[in-house]
Amino acid sequence: MCPLFAQKYMTRSAEVYFLSDKEAVELVEATNDQVGAVVDLENGNLAFQIQMRAFHFNIALMEEHFNENYVESELYPKATFRGAFLDLPKNLSTEQELLVKGTMDFHGIQKEMNFSVTLSLIDDVLVGNAEFVLLCSDFGIEIPKLVADKLANAIQVKVNARLKKI
Amino acid sequence: MKHLVIFAFLCTSSLVAQDDLFSLLETENSIQEVSATFKGTRVINGQSVELPAKGNLQFVIEHRFGTINSGPYELWGLDQAQMRISFDYGLSKNTAIGVARNSFKKTFEASIKSKLIKQKLTKGSLVSITSYNAIFVNSINWSNPERENLFSSRLSYAHQIMIARKFNQSLSLQLSPSYIHRNFVELDAMNNDYMALGMGARYKLTKRVSLNAEYFYQFKRPREEFTNSLSLGFDIETGGHVFQLHVTNSQGMFESAFIGETTGKWSEGDLYFGFNISRVFGLH
Numbered sequence: 001m002c003p004l005f006a007q008k009y010m011t012r013s014a015e016v017y018f019l020s021d022k023e024a025v026e027l028v029e030a031t032n033d034q035v036g037a038v039v040d041l042e043n044g045n046l047a048f049q050i051q052m053r054a055f056h057f058n059i060a061l062m063e064e065h066f067n068e069n070y071v072e073s074e075l076y077p078k079a080t081f082r083g084a085f086l087d088l089p090k091n092l093s094t095e096q097e098l099l100v101k102g103t104m105d106f107h108g109i110q111k112e113m114n115f116s117v118t119l120s121l122i123d124d125v126l127v128g129n130a131e132f133v134l135l136c137s138d139f140g141i142e143i144p145k146l147v148a149d150k151l152a153n154a155i156q157v158k159v160n161a162r163l164k165k166i
Numbered sequence: 167m168k169h170l171v172i173f174a175f176l177c178t179s180s181l182v183a184q185d186d187l188f189s190l191l192e193t194e195n196s197i198q199e200v201s202a203t204f205k206g207t208r209v210i211n212g213q214s215v216e217l218p219a220k221g222n223l224q225f226v227i228e229h230r231f232g233t234i235n236s237g238p239y240e241l242w243g244l245d246q247a248q249m250r251i252s253f254d255y256g257l258s259k260n261t262a263i264g265v266a267r268n269s270f271k272k273t274f275e276a277s278i279k280s281k282l283i284k285q286k287l288t289k290g291s292l293v294s295i296t297s298y299n300a301i302f303v304n305s306i307n308w309s310n311p312e313r314e315n316l317f318s319s320r321l322s323y324a325h326q327i328m329i330a331r332k333f334n335q336s337l338s339l340q341l342s343p344s345y346i347h348r349n350f351v352e353l354d355a356m357n358n359d360y361m362a363l364g365m366g367a368r369y370k371l372t373k374r375v376s377l378n379a380e381y382f383y384q385f386k387r388p389r390e391e392f393t394n395s396l397s398l399g400f401d402i403e404t405g406g407h408v409f410q411l412h413v414t415n416s417q418g419m420f421e422s423a424f425i426g427e428t429t430g431k432w433s434e435g436d437l438y439f440g441f442n443i444s445r446v447f448g449l450h
Contacts, residue, residue, distance in 0.1 A: 008190070038188075038190050040187060049188065053198045060448075061222070065405075068373070069374060072335070074200075082188070150405075
């Protein structure tokens, strides 16, 4: 368990994409391609750090509302996820599906989460993909009644990361 | 032995594996600009540091009703109104152009607004600075059509620098040094050029409602019957629209009118209730 033999992988350009429920009238989608991620293959720990202001929307007004009225990015500038693989990743030369358990800290609220991640290690690049659903209501993000029929509470999140050995 | 000590030292550091992972990610945040110092491109009558986003067309319709002290026969001013319709378009991230029509003296206007400096969240500029330049053309019939009247007499100009700081999520303050030039003045006692200092404030009461105030102090006010413009109001945001409801002593809605030609007195209740409604259209 010594860091001399640690197998840490890192990136500062992982991509997080989110999309509100397609059923909703107002489709909300944004991409952040400056997400920091670290994975330690030795102990199975991983950490993500997301600057909220780096989410970019196609509609400028939507981006302003996202930051000002929903995620309050001046009060809560970043979201983090820290967790661990339930089983230590092995045989990553082929793509493996692994379960991750950890804590999402978003909008000032911490919540335990589990989701599955596909992981592979090819030419010293660790490639991970995950998809999960967040509920705005779980993280204290209020949707005003006036727009409640237009905006979805469930947000589909996709994460793509390519991490390099450090 | 020496190697062993180093080895042991390195091993203990892995006890804090999780925090260690985060410390790897810690870097200086990229320098980010503050957003939404004001909700609208106007504080109330005067310009704010904001401008429409690139590729967005902003349509604003504004009304100022008659004076509140005109009594029940006029339904406290609601029976009549001055109005203004404007279109502003974001040419680039930092430049917008606009055209408008005001019923006050049947005035057309064209303007250009440029973001010069943006306040940063972490280090960098403490304020945002925006410039605003506008030309106004009144199109009312000449009062003495028999004499020689020049088109240039219809023109007036406004040049402003808005300096604003968003202190926190709720409070933003702005100073707007302003210079107005009128080619033609009706009375000898009026000046062609005058300077004013605008002061604007916004305080957010909830995420979508803010209280706004604005005052324009005129240096060397030409005549006593002209007063300084003072306005108080609320911004209410409903998704795609911003509603601004206010009470002001100015009936004109463009700079050379409300800075130089305001006559209402708060002390006598010569106040106008009014609103601005803005809607943004993305033209990508």
